[in-house]
Amino acid sequence: MKKLIYILIIVAVCLAAMIAAPSLVGDKGYVLIQLGNLVIETSVVALGIMVFVALVCWVIIGMLLSRTMRLTKLSGSWFGNRSRRKTQRAFYRSIQALAEGDWEAATKASDLAENGDFEGVNYLVAAQAAVARGRKDTAIRKLNEATEYDSSALAARVTLARMALAEGQPRDALKELAQLNDKQQASASAVKLKVQALAESGQWAKLEEELGGYKKVLGDDYAKWSKQIAKGRLAEVASKQGAIALKAFWQALPRKQRNDIGYQAAYAEQLLNQGMHQEAQSVLLDWQKRGPHPQLLPLLKNLQLPNPAPTIKALEKWIKADEENQQLYMVLGYVAHHAGDNTLADKALQKAMKLHPTQEGLLLLAEINEKANNRESAMAFYKQSLNVK
Known part of the structure; x- marks a missing residue:
């Protein structure tokens, strides 16, 4: 509006000048315009008026056109916003339906939201719904579409890797994870799946x-995988080459690995599997000179020796230092039971069950008492085990 006023003021000044000038000199002026056969004769004042009217008309038409275009844009924007709101509602509904377990509704809603700009999350939702409905091909297609968005690529690849692992295809899982960038490959979810694959x-x-590079990411799982690696390597040697080769392989390992608790637990387990219980007892007690270790202590339960005196002595020493440790009594009970000393086994297991009853311990007590013809006690322990998980 201000622009129009300025223009009108300028035109008015020009027009006033054109009218006033001839009047001041007593001459209205003469203008001749010839365009081919068209001849226009007029005065300066009349020409000024025509120019003024033309400019006013031009300004008014310009304003009308501008407002028309603005209204057209607003109308298009309104329809566009309405379409976007509809797409957003469909997207939110797909997430809600997925959480509700309504796979059909989730699929329909995600289809409506497919053209929305949701950074690939809409494809992830659609893929999850397809997986729940058993439509693997659709799920893979949607996940591949999601990988085209940087913010959804990690989730999509990880899901594809999980699907491959679930189908027993670890190499396919590794191929999916290899397509992630360096930052994504360093994420906890990708690392854990890669280790598993x-x-x-x-x-x-x-x-x-x-x-070693994944130690921080894996946290407590690092020791588990370290043991799993050792177990895998040692099991391969034991199964293919036997007990003697197993011991030779162990001695040839670097000291760092022989001092690794995962390798130690795996080696002791393989010794037990090979029937080398005396050797297993020796290494397990040697590695626990400073006290029981949570990964090594349970392995003592599997010792089957006629005279496991060193193990019993060590367990009794640890019990004196920690009389409320239920696991120590349990291990002592198993070692004594395997050695045929059911009196000591019964005593140790009953103490363990007073501290923390378990179905495993109660069933072993029932077995011991049944062999000793204490049928009433055996039946009582059997019944008690039914009420313990």
């Missing part, structure tokens, strides 16, 4: 090589 594909050497 390497283990399931039997690539123990590669897993052992890379595991």
